[in-house]
Amino acid sequence: MIVSRKLPESINRIVGQFPEEVQDFFLEMISADRSKQTIANYAYDFALFFDFLTTRGKTIHQVDAMTLKRFFRHIENGYERTVHIKMKKKDPITGEMKEVWVERTHFRENSRSGKQRKRASLRSLFRFLVKSHVLDRDPMEEYEDATLKSRARSKVPVFLTKEEALRLIQAVHHYHQKKNTKSPNWIETRDLAIILMFLNTGMRVSELINLNLNSIQTDGQVYRIIIIGKGGKERMLKLNGNAMDALKAYLERRPKDPVPPEHQYALFLNKNYQRISRKGISEIIKKYVREANLPPKAANISPHKLRHTLATLLLSNGENLRVVQEILGHSSIQTTQIYTHVINTEKDDALDRLDRML
Structure with a gap:
Protein backbone atom coordinates (compact mmCIF):
# COMPACT_ATOMS: atom_id res chain seq x y z
CA MET A 1 0.00 0.00 0.00
CA THR A 147 5.47 8.02 36.31
CA LEU A 148 8.47 8.78 38.50
CA LYS A 149 10.70 11.17 36.59
CA SER A 150 14.17 9.77 35.95
CA ARG A 151 17.04 11.95 37.07
CA ALA A 152 18.51 14.07 34.33
CA ARG A 153 22.12 13.22 33.62
CA SER A 154 24.37 15.70 31.93
CA LYS A 155 27.09 14.00 29.88
CA VAL A 156 30.20 15.60 28.49
CA PRO A 157 30.31 15.06 24.70
CA VAL A 158 32.75 12.35 23.58
CA PHE A 159 35.22 13.61 20.97
CA LEU A 160 38.61 12.90 19.44
CA THR A 161 41.69 14.93 20.26
CA LYS A 162 43.61 16.46 17.36
CA GLU A 163 46.16 13.61 17.49
CA GLU A 164 43.41 10.94 17.55
CA ALA A 165 41.63 12.59 14.62
CA LEU A 166 44.88 12.50 12.62
CA ARG A 167 45.32 8.80 13.46
CA LEU A 168 41.80 8.11 12.18
CA ILE A 169 42.53 9.91 8.91
CA GLN A 170 45.83 8.02 8.45
CA ALA A 171 44.08 4.71 9.21
CA VAL A 172 42.28 4.85 5.85
CA HIS A 173 45.52 4.55 3.88
CA HIS A 174 47.03 2.03 6.31
CA TYR A 175 43.97 -0.21 6.02
CA HIS A 176 44.04 -0.27 2.21
CA GLN A 177 47.81 -0.84 2.10
CA LYS A 178 47.31 -4.31 3.53
CA LYS A 179 47.73 -7.14 1.07
CA ASN A 180 44.48 -8.82 2.03
CA THR A 181 42.43 -5.73 1.17
CA LYS A 182 40.92 -6.08 -2.32
CA SER A 183 38.62 -3.06 -2.37
CA PRO A 184 38.61 -1.02 -5.60
CA ASN A 185 40.64 2.19 -5.35
CA TRP A 186 37.55 4.40 -5.42
CA ILE A 187 36.47 2.95 -2.05
CA GLU A 188 39.61 4.27 -0.34
CA THR A 189 39.15 7.75 -1.82
CA ARG A 190 35.45 7.71 -0.87
CA ASP A 191 36.15 6.73 2.74
CA LEU A 192 38.84 9.37 3.17
CA ALA A 193 36.51 12.01 1.71
CA ILE A 194 33.70 10.97 4.07
CA ILE A 195 35.86 11.15 7.20
CA LEU A 196 37.36 14.51 6.21
CA MET A 197 33.90 15.88 5.36
CA PHE A 198 32.70 14.98 8.86
CA LEU A 199 35.77 16.51 10.49
CA ASN A 200 35.70 19.59 8.24
CA THR A 201 31.99 20.44 8.29
CA GLY A 202 30.58 18.65 11.36
CA MET A 203 27.54 17.65 9.32
CA ARG A 204 25.07 15.09 10.64
CA VAL A 205 25.12 11.61 9.09
CA SER A 206 21.59 12.20 7.69
CA GLU A 207 22.91 15.34 5.98
CA LEU A 208 25.90 13.54 4.49
CA ILE A 209 24.01 10.60 3.00
CA ASN A 210 21.56 12.99 1.32
CA LEU A 211 24.29 14.96 -0.45
CA ASN A 212 24.06 14.98 -4.24
CA LEU A 213 26.62 15.81 -6.90
CA ASN A 214 25.00 19.23 -7.30
CA SER A 215 25.46 19.88 -3.56
CA ILE A 216 29.04 20.86 -4.46
CA GLN A 217 29.57 24.46 -5.59
CA THR A 218 32.92 25.48 -7.07
CA ASP A 219 34.31 28.98 -7.41
CA GLY A 220 37.75 28.75 -8.94
CA GLN A 221 39.86 26.81 -6.46
CA VAL A 222 37.22 27.07 -3.71
CA TYR A 223 34.83 24.18 -3.00
CA ARG A 224 31.69 24.74 -0.98
CA ILE A 225 29.10 22.21 0.07
CA ILE A 226 25.37 22.94 0.38
CA ILE A 227 23.94 21.06 3.37
CA ILE A 228 20.22 20.60 3.93
CA GLY A 229 19.74 20.33 7.69
CA LYS A 230 16.85 19.79 10.06
CA GLY A 231 13.61 21.40 8.98
CA GLY A 232 14.94 21.80 5.43
CA LYS A 233 17.26 24.64 6.50
CA GLU A 234 20.20 25.12 4.15
CA ARG A 235 23.72 26.15 5.07
CA MET A 236 26.77 26.47 2.85
CA LEU A 237 30.21 25.61 4.16
CA LYS A 238 33.63 25.97 2.58
CA LEU A 239 35.79 22.85 2.45
CA ASN A 240 39.35 23.20 3.69
CA GLY A 241 42.26 22.09 1.51
CA ASN A 242 42.50 18.50 2.76
CA ALA A 243 38.75 17.84 2.49
CA MET A 244 38.64 19.47 -0.96
CA ASP A 245 41.56 17.39 -2.28
CA ALA A 246 40.02 14.18 -0.91
CA LEU A 247 36.64 15.00 -2.48
CA LYS A 248 38.22 15.79 -5.85
CA ALA A 249 40.16 12.50 -5.77
CA TYR A 250 36.94 10.60 -5.02
CA LEU A 251 34.97 12.37 -7.76
CA GLU A 252 37.66 11.48 -10.32
CA ARG A 253 37.26 7.78 -9.47
CA ARG A 254 33.56 7.66 -8.56
CA PRO A 255 31.84 4.96 -10.71
CA LYS A 256 29.48 6.21 -13.40
CA ASP A 257 28.33 3.47 -15.78
CA PRO A 258 27.06 0.82 -13.32
CA VAL A 259 25.09 3.32 -11.19
CA PRO A 260 21.29 2.79 -11.40
CA PRO A 261 19.33 5.84 -12.66
CA GLU A 262 17.72 6.47 -9.26
CA HIS A 263 21.15 6.75 -7.60
CA GLN A 264 23.15 8.52 -10.32
CA TYR A 265 22.98 11.92 -8.58
CA ALA A 266 24.00 10.63 -5.12
CA LEU A 267 27.38 11.98 -4.04
CA PHE A 268 28.50 9.00 -1.97
CA LEU A 269 27.83 5.47 -3.25
CA ASN A 270 28.11 2.07 -1.61
CA LYS A 271 29.84 -0.94 -3.17
CA ASN A 272 26.59 -1.81 -4.97
CA TYR A 273 26.63 1.63 -6.66
CA GLN A 274 23.62 2.86 -4.68
CA ARG A 275 23.31 5.87 -2.35
CA ILE A 276 25.19 5.03 0.83
CA SER A 277 23.09 4.43 3.97
CA ARG A 278 23.45 5.46 7.62
CA LYS A 279 24.47 1.91 8.46
CA GLY A 280 27.07 1.95 5.71
CA ILE A 281 28.58 5.15 7.09
CA SER A 282 28.66 3.71 10.62
CA GLU A 283 30.47 0.59 9.39
CA ILE A 284 33.05 2.73 7.61
CA ILE A 285 33.81 4.74 10.75
CA LYS A 286 34.00 1.60 12.93
CA LYS A 287 36.42 -0.05 10.51
CA TYR A 288 38.94 2.78 10.63
CA VAL A 289 38.53 3.35 14.37
CA ARG A 290 39.67 -0.28 14.81
CA GLU A 291 42.53 0.23 12.37
CA ALA A 292 43.65 3.38 14.19
CA ASN A 293 43.68 1.45 17.49
CA LEU A 294 42.23 4.41 19.34
CA PRO A 295 42.10 4.38 23.17
CA PRO A 296 38.99 3.04 24.99
CA LYS A 297 37.40 6.47 25.32
CA ALA A 298 37.49 6.89 21.53
CA ALA A 299 36.81 3.26 20.59
CA ASN A 300 33.06 3.87 20.18
CA ILE A 301 33.41 6.90 17.96
CA SER A 302 30.37 7.36 15.72
CA PRO A 303 29.68 9.87 12.93
CA HIS A 304 27.93 12.11 15.46
CA LYS A 305 30.98 12.07 17.72
CA LEU A 306 33.04 13.32 14.79
CA ARG A 307 30.62 16.26 14.83
CA HIS A 308 31.50 16.73 18.50
CA THR A 309 35.17 16.60 17.52
CA LEU A 310 34.88 19.49 15.04
CA ALA A 311 32.98 21.63 17.57
CA THR A 312 35.58 20.98 20.26
CA LEU A 313 38.54 21.65 17.94
CA LEU A 314 37.00 24.92 16.74
CA LEU A 315 36.30 26.20 20.25
CA SER A 316 39.71 25.14 21.55
CA ASN A 317 41.17 27.15 18.66
CA GLY A 318 39.40 30.24 20.00
CA GLU A 319 36.57 30.41 17.44
CA ASN A 320 33.43 32.39 18.25
CA LEU A 321 30.54 30.38 19.72
CA ARG A 322 28.05 31.95 17.29
CA VAL A 323 30.20 30.94 14.31
CA VAL A 324 30.40 27.36 15.59
CA GLN A 325 26.61 27.38 15.97
CA GLU A 326 26.20 28.39 12.31
CA ILE A 327 28.71 25.78 11.10
CA LEU A 328 26.93 22.98 12.97
CA GLY A 329 23.45 24.21 11.99
CA HIS A 330 22.16 24.42 15.58
CA SER A 331 18.88 26.32 15.81
CA SER A 332 19.72 27.42 19.37
CA ILE A 333 23.07 28.58 20.71
CA GLN A 334 22.27 26.71 23.94
CA THR A 335 22.86 23.45 22.06
CA THR A 336 26.30 24.68 21.01
CA GLN A 337 27.15 25.74 24.55
CA ILE A 338 27.45 22.12 25.72
CA TYR A 339 30.91 22.14 24.13
CA THR A 340 32.06 25.04 26.29
CA HIS A 341 31.96 22.65 29.27
CA VAL A 342 34.71 20.69 27.54
CA ILE A 343 36.81 23.66 26.47
CA ASN A 344 37.04 25.78 29.61
CA THR A 345 40.45 27.41 29.90
CA GLU A 346 39.51 29.09 33.19
CA LYS A 347 39.03 25.69 34.82
CA ASP A 348 42.32 24.50 33.33
CA ASP A 349 44.14 27.57 34.62
CA ALA A 350 42.62 27.15 38.09
CA LEU A 351 43.84 23.55 38.30
CA ASP A 352 47.26 24.53 36.94
CA ARG A 353 47.61 27.14 39.71
CA LEU A 354 47.06 24.35 42.21
CA ASP A 355 50.64 23.26 41.42
CA ARG A 356 51.89 26.22 43.43
CA MET A 357 49.90 25.19 46.48
CA LEU A 358 50.33 21.40 46.62
Whole structure:
Protein backbone atom coordinates (compact mmCIF):
# COMPACT_ATOMS: atom_id res chain seq x y z
CA MET A 1 0.00 0.00 0.00
CA ILE A 2 1.32 3.45 -0.93
CA VAL A 3 0.57 6.06 1.72
CA SER A 4 2.67 8.73 0.01
CA ARG A 5 5.01 8.66 -2.97
CA LYS A 6 7.29 11.00 -1.00
CA LEU A 7 8.09 8.19 1.44
CA PRO A 8 10.67 5.47 0.75
CA GLU A 9 9.06 2.18 -0.27
CA SER A 10 10.24 0.41 2.89
CA ILE A 11 8.62 3.08 5.12
CA ASN A 12 5.41 3.00 3.07
CA ARG A 13 5.18 -0.72 3.87
CA ILE A 14 5.34 0.04 7.60
CA VAL A 15 3.02 3.07 7.63
CA GLY A 16 0.49 1.29 5.42
CA GLN A 17 -0.19 -1.19 8.24
CA PHE A 18 -1.18 1.55 10.72
CA PRO A 19 -4.79 2.71 11.29
CA GLU A 20 -5.92 5.39 8.84
CA GLU A 21 -5.93 8.11 11.51
CA VAL A 22 -2.27 7.32 12.26
CA GLN A 23 -1.44 7.43 8.55
CA ASP A 24 -2.91 10.96 8.59
CA PHE A 25 -0.26 11.86 11.18
CA PHE A 26 2.46 10.88 8.69
CA LEU A 27 0.81 12.86 5.89
CA GLU A 28 0.85 15.90 8.19
CA MET A 29 4.57 15.38 8.82
CA ILE A 30 5.21 15.23 5.08
CA SER A 31 3.23 18.47 4.61
CA ALA A 32 5.36 20.05 7.34
CA ASP A 33 8.54 19.08 5.43
CA ARG A 34 9.85 16.84 8.18
CA SER A 35 12.98 14.94 7.13
CA LYS A 36 12.73 11.40 5.78
CA GLN A 37 14.88 10.16 8.65
CA THR A 38 12.56 11.73 11.23
CA ILE A 39 9.54 10.16 9.55
CA ALA A 40 11.32 6.80 9.42
CA ASN A 41 12.11 7.01 13.16
CA TYR A 42 8.44 7.65 13.93
CA ALA A 43 7.45 4.71 11.74
CA TYR A 44 9.85 2.33 13.54
CA ASP A 45 8.69 3.55 16.97
CA PHE A 46 5.00 3.21 16.09
CA ALA A 47 5.57 -0.25 14.58
CA LEU A 48 6.89 -1.43 17.96
CA PHE A 49 3.90 0.10 19.73
CA PHE A 50 1.22 -1.27 17.39
CA ASP A 51 2.81 -4.74 17.42
CA PHE A 52 2.54 -4.60 21.21
CA LEU A 53 -1.11 -3.51 21.02
CA THR A 54 -1.85 -6.41 18.67
CA THR A 55 -0.42 -8.93 21.14
CA ARG A 56 -2.68 -7.41 23.83
CA GLY A 57 -5.76 -7.34 21.59
CA LYS A 58 -6.12 -3.55 21.95
CA THR A 59 -6.84 -0.74 19.51
CA ILE A 60 -5.56 2.82 19.66
CA HIS A 61 -8.88 3.86 21.24
CA GLN A 62 -8.32 1.48 24.17
CA VAL A 63 -4.88 2.74 25.15
CA ASP A 64 -4.63 4.02 28.70
CA ALA A 65 -1.81 4.89 31.12
CA MET A 66 -1.41 1.26 32.21
CA THR A 67 -1.10 0.07 28.59
CA LEU A 68 1.66 2.61 28.01
CA LYS A 69 3.43 1.61 31.21
CA ARG A 70 3.39 -2.05 30.17
CA PHE A 71 4.66 -1.15 26.68
CA PHE A 72 7.65 0.80 28.00
CA ARG A 73 8.43 -2.00 30.44
CA HIS A 74 8.16 -4.51 27.58
CA ILE A 75 10.92 -2.76 25.59
CA GLU A 76 12.95 -1.57 28.60
CA ASN A 77 15.90 -3.93 28.13
CA GLY A 78 15.89 -4.08 24.35
CA TYR A 79 13.64 -5.33 21.60
CA GLU A 80 13.60 -6.95 18.17
CA ARG A 81 12.99 -4.78 15.15
CA THR A 82 11.89 -6.31 11.87
CA VAL A 83 12.76 -4.43 8.70
CA HIS A 84 12.10 -5.24 5.05
CA ILE A 85 14.88 -4.74 2.53
CA LYS A 86 14.53 -4.97 -1.23
CA MET A 87 17.29 -7.09 -2.76
CA LYS A 88 18.10 -8.45 -6.18
CA LYS A 89 18.06 -12.24 -6.43
CA LYS A 90 18.54 -14.58 -9.33
CA ASP A 91 15.57 -16.75 -10.27
CA PRO A 92 16.86 -20.38 -9.98
CA ILE A 93 14.82 -21.44 -13.03
CA THR A 94 15.08 -18.56 -15.50
CA GLY A 95 18.31 -17.03 -14.21
CA GLU A 96 16.61 -13.62 -14.38
CA MET A 97 17.49 -11.05 -11.70
CA LYS A 98 14.39 -10.03 -9.74
CA GLU A 99 13.77 -7.63 -6.89
CA VAL A 100 12.35 -9.31 -3.79
CA TRP A 101 11.56 -8.10 -0.26
CA VAL A 102 13.66 -9.80 2.40
CA GLU A 103 12.71 -9.69 6.07
CA ARG A 104 15.52 -8.98 8.52
CA THR A 105 15.23 -9.01 12.32
CA HIS A 106 17.68 -7.11 14.49
CA PHE A 107 17.97 -6.92 18.27
CA ARG A 108 18.26 -3.32 19.41
CA GLU A 109 19.45 -1.99 22.75
CA ASN A 110 17.01 0.49 24.25
CA SER A 111 19.41 3.33 25.08
CA ARG A 112 18.50 6.31 27.22
CA SER A 113 18.16 8.52 24.14
CA GLY A 114 16.11 5.78 22.46
CA LYS A 115 13.66 5.71 25.36
CA GLN A 116 13.31 9.48 25.25
CA ARG A 117 12.65 9.40 21.52
CA LYS A 118 9.93 6.74 21.81
CA ARG A 119 8.17 8.75 24.50
CA ALA A 120 8.41 11.88 22.37
CA SER A 121 7.07 9.98 19.34
CA LEU A 122 4.01 8.69 21.18
CA ARG A 123 3.48 12.08 22.83
CA SER A 124 3.32 13.70 19.37
CA LEU A 125 0.96 11.03 18.05
CA PHE A 126 -1.55 11.24 20.89
CA ARG A 127 -1.55 15.05 20.84
CA PHE A 128 -2.34 14.88 17.13
CA LEU A 129 -5.14 12.35 17.67
CA VAL A 130 -6.72 14.53 20.39
CA LYS A 131 -6.49 17.68 18.24
CA SER A 132 -8.01 15.73 15.33
CA HIS A 133 -10.90 14.63 17.62
CA VAL A 134 -10.02 10.97 17.11
CA LEU A 135 -9.48 10.60 20.88
CA ASP A 136 -11.13 12.47 23.76
CA ARG A 137 -8.10 12.31 26.05
CA ASP A 138 -4.33 11.98 25.87
CA PRO A 139 -3.18 8.78 27.62
CA MET A 140 0.46 9.95 27.50
CA GLU A 141 -0.39 12.82 29.84
CA GLU A 142 -1.94 10.40 32.32
CA TYR A 143 1.02 8.05 32.01
CA GLU A 144 3.63 10.76 32.51
CA ASP A 145 1.75 12.25 35.47
CA ALA A 146 1.86 8.87 37.20
CA THR A 147 5.47 8.02 36.31
CA LEU A 148 8.47 8.78 38.50
CA LYS A 149 10.70 11.17 36.59
CA SER A 150 14.17 9.77 35.95
CA ARG A 151 17.04 11.95 37.07
CA ALA A 152 18.51 14.07 34.33
CA ARG A 153 22.12 13.22 33.62
CA SER A 154 24.37 15.70 31.93
CA LYS A 155 27.09 14.00 29.88
CA VAL A 156 30.20 15.60 28.49
CA PRO A 157 30.31 15.06 24.70
CA VAL A 158 32.75 12.35 23.58
CA PHE A 159 35.22 13.61 20.97
CA LEU A 160 38.61 12.90 19.44
CA THR A 161 41.69 14.93 20.26
CA LYS A 162 43.61 16.46 17.36
CA GLU A 163 46.16 13.61 17.49
CA GLU A 164 43.41 10.94 17.55
CA ALA A 165 41.63 12.59 14.62
CA LEU A 166 44.88 12.50 12.62
CA ARG A 167 45.32 8.80 13.46
CA LEU A 168 41.80 8.11 12.18
CA ILE A 169 42.53 9.91 8.91
CA GLN A 170 45.83 8.02 8.45
CA ALA A 171 44.08 4.71 9.21
CA VAL A 172 42.28 4.85 5.85
CA HIS A 173 45.52 4.55 3.88
CA HIS A 174 47.03 2.03 6.31
CA TYR A 175 43.97 -0.21 6.02
CA HIS A 176 44.04 -0.27 2.21
CA GLN A 177 47.81 -0.84 2.10
CA LYS A 178 47.31 -4.31 3.53
CA LYS A 179 47.73 -7.14 1.07
CA ASN A 180 44.48 -8.82 2.03
CA THR A 181 42.43 -5.73 1.17
CA LYS A 182 40.92 -6.08 -2.32
CA SER A 183 38.62 -3.06 -2.37
CA PRO A 184 38.61 -1.02 -5.60
CA ASN A 185 40.64 2.19 -5.35
CA TRP A 186 37.55 4.40 -5.42
CA ILE A 187 36.47 2.95 -2.05
CA GLU A 188 39.61 4.27 -0.34
CA THR A 189 39.15 7.75 -1.82
CA ARG A 190 35.45 7.71 -0.87
CA ASP A 191 36.15 6.73 2.74
CA LEU A 192 38.84 9.37 3.17
CA ALA A 193 36.51 12.01 1.71
CA ILE A 194 33.70 10.97 4.07
CA ILE A 195 35.86 11.15 7.20
CA LEU A 196 37.36 14.51 6.21
CA MET A 197 33.90 15.88 5.36
CA PHE A 198 32.70 14.98 8.86
CA LEU A 199 35.77 16.51 10.49
CA ASN A 200 35.70 19.59 8.24
CA THR A 201 31.99 20.44 8.29
CA GLY A 202 30.58 18.65 11.36
CA MET A 203 27.54 17.65 9.32
CA ARG A 204 25.07 15.09 10.64
CA VAL A 205 25.12 11.61 9.09
CA SER A 206 21.59 12.20 7.69
CA GLU A 207 22.91 15.34 5.98
CA LEU A 208 25.90 13.54 4.49
CA ILE A 209 24.01 10.60 3.00
CA ASN A 210 21.56 12.99 1.32
CA LEU A 211 24.29 14.96 -0.45
CA ASN A 212 24.06 14.98 -4.24
CA LEU A 213 26.62 15.81 -6.90
CA ASN A 214 25.00 19.23 -7.30
CA SER A 215 25.46 19.88 -3.56
CA ILE A 216 29.04 20.86 -4.46
CA GLN A 217 29.57 24.46 -5.59
CA THR A 218 32.92 25.48 -7.07
CA ASP A 219 34.31 28.98 -7.41
CA GLY A 220 37.75 28.75 -8.94
CA GLN A 221 39.86 26.81 -6.46
CA VAL A 222 37.22 27.07 -3.71
CA TYR A 223 34.83 24.18 -3.00
CA ARG A 224 31.69 24.74 -0.98
CA ILE A 225 29.10 22.21 0.07
CA ILE A 226 25.37 22.94 0.38
CA ILE A 227 23.94 21.06 3.37
CA ILE A 228 20.22 20.60 3.93
CA GLY A 229 19.74 20.33 7.69
CA LYS A 230 16.85 19.79 10.06
CA GLY A 231 13.61 21.40 8.98
CA GLY A 232 14.94 21.80 5.43
CA LYS A 233 17.26 24.64 6.50
CA GLU A 234 20.20 25.12 4.15
CA ARG A 235 23.72 26.15 5.07
CA MET A 236 26.77 26.47 2.85
CA LEU A 237 30.21 25.61 4.16
CA LYS A 238 33.63 25.97 2.58
CA LEU A 239 35.79 22.85 2.45
CA ASN A 240 39.35 23.20 3.69
CA GLY A 241 42.26 22.09 1.51
CA ASN A 242 42.50 18.50 2.76
CA ALA A 243 38.75 17.84 2.49
CA MET A 244 38.64 19.47 -0.96
CA ASP A 245 41.56 17.39 -2.28
CA ALA A 246 40.02 14.18 -0.91
CA LEU A 247 36.64 15.00 -2.48
CA LYS A 248 38.22 15.79 -5.85
CA ALA A 249 40.16 12.50 -5.77
CA TYR A 250 36.94 10.60 -5.02
CA LEU A 251 34.97 12.37 -7.76
CA GLU A 252 37.66 11.48 -10.32
CA ARG A 253 37.26 7.78 -9.47
CA ARG A 254 33.56 7.66 -8.56
CA PRO A 255 31.84 4.96 -10.71
CA LYS A 256 29.48 6.21 -13.40
CA ASP A 257 28.33 3.47 -15.78
CA PRO A 258 27.06 0.82 -13.32
CA VAL A 259 25.09 3.32 -11.19
CA PRO A 260 21.29 2.79 -11.40
CA PRO A 261 19.33 5.84 -12.66
CA GLU A 262 17.72 6.47 -9.26
CA HIS A 263 21.15 6.75 -7.60
CA GLN A 264 23.15 8.52 -10.32
CA TYR A 265 22.98 11.92 -8.58
CA ALA A 266 24.00 10.63 -5.12
CA LEU A 267 27.38 11.98 -4.04
CA PHE A 268 28.50 9.00 -1.97
CA LEU A 269 27.83 5.47 -3.25
CA ASN A 270 28.11 2.07 -1.61
CA LYS A 271 29.84 -0.94 -3.17
CA ASN A 272 26.59 -1.81 -4.97
CA TYR A 273 26.63 1.63 -6.66
CA GLN A 274 23.62 2.86 -4.68
CA ARG A 275 23.31 5.87 -2.35
CA ILE A 276 25.19 5.03 0.83
CA SER A 277 23.09 4.43 3.97
CA ARG A 278 23.45 5.46 7.62
CA LYS A 279 24.47 1.91 8.46
CA GLY A 280 27.07 1.95 5.71
CA ILE A 281 28.58 5.15 7.09
CA SER A 282 28.66 3.71 10.62
CA GLU A 283 30.47 0.59 9.39
CA ILE A 284 33.05 2.73 7.61
CA ILE A 285 33.81 4.74 10.75
CA LYS A 286 34.00 1.60 12.93
CA LYS A 287 36.42 -0.05 10.51
CA TYR A 288 38.94 2.78 10.63
CA VAL A 289 38.53 3.35 14.37
CA ARG A 290 39.67 -0.28 14.81
CA GLU A 291 42.53 0.23 12.37
CA ALA A 292 43.65 3.38 14.19
CA ASN A 293 43.68 1.45 17.49
CA LEU A 294 42.23 4.41 19.34
CA PRO A 295 42.10 4.38 23.17
CA PRO A 296 38.99 3.04 24.99
CA LYS A 297 37.40 6.47 25.32
CA ALA A 298 37.49 6.89 21.53
CA ALA A 299 36.81 3.26 20.59
CA ASN A 300 33.06 3.87 20.18
CA ILE A 301 33.41 6.90 17.96
CA SER A 302 30.37 7.36 15.72
CA PRO A 303 29.68 9.87 12.93
CA HIS A 304 27.93 12.11 15.46
CA LYS A 305 30.98 12.07 17.72
CA LEU A 306 33.04 13.32 14.79
CA ARG A 307 30.62 16.26 14.83
CA HIS A 308 31.50 16.73 18.50
CA THR A 309 35.17 16.60 17.52
CA LEU A 310 34.88 19.49 15.04
CA ALA A 311 32.98 21.63 17.57
CA THR A 312 35.58 20.98 20.26
CA LEU A 313 38.54 21.65 17.94
CA LEU A 314 37.00 24.92 16.74
CA LEU A 315 36.30 26.20 20.25
CA SER A 316 39.71 25.14 21.55
CA ASN A 317 41.17 27.15 18.66
CA GLY A 318 39.40 30.24 20.00
CA GLU A 319 36.57 30.41 17.44
CA ASN A 320 33.43 32.39 18.25
CA LEU A 321 30.54 30.38 19.72
CA ARG A 322 28.05 31.95 17.29
CA VAL A 323 30.20 30.94 14.31
CA VAL A 324 30.40 27.36 15.59
CA GLN A 325 26.61 27.38 15.97
CA GLU A 326 26.20 28.39 12.31
CA ILE A 327 28.71 25.78 11.10
CA LEU A 328 26.93 22.98 12.97
CA GLY A 329 23.45 24.21 11.99
CA HIS A 330 22.16 24.42 15.58
CA SER A 331 18.88 26.32 15.81
CA SER A 332 19.72 27.42 19.37
CA ILE A 333 23.07 28.58 20.71
CA GLN A 334 22.27 26.71 23.94
CA THR A 335 22.86 23.45 22.06
CA THR A 336 26.30 24.68 21.01
CA GLN A 337 27.15 25.74 24.55
CA ILE A 338 27.45 22.12 25.72
CA TYR A 339 30.91 22.14 24.13
CA THR A 340 32.06 25.04 26.29
CA HIS A 341 31.96 22.65 29.27
CA VAL A 342 34.71 20.69 27.54
CA ILE A 343 36.81 23.66 26.47
CA ASN A 344 37.04 25.78 29.61
CA THR A 345 40.45 27.41 29.90
CA GLU A 346 39.51 29.09 33.19
CA LYS A 347 39.03 25.69 34.82
CA ASP A 348 42.32 24.50 33.33
CA ASP A 349 44.14 27.57 34.62
CA ALA A 350 42.62 27.15 38.09
CA LEU A 351 43.84 23.55 38.30
CA ASP A 352 47.26 24.53 36.94
CA ARG A 353 47.61 27.14 39.71
CA LEU A 354 47.06 24.35 42.21
CA ASP A 355 50.64 23.26 41.42
CA ARG A 356 51.89 26.22 43.43
CA MET A 357 49.90 25.19 46.48
CA LEU A 358 50.33 21.40 46.62
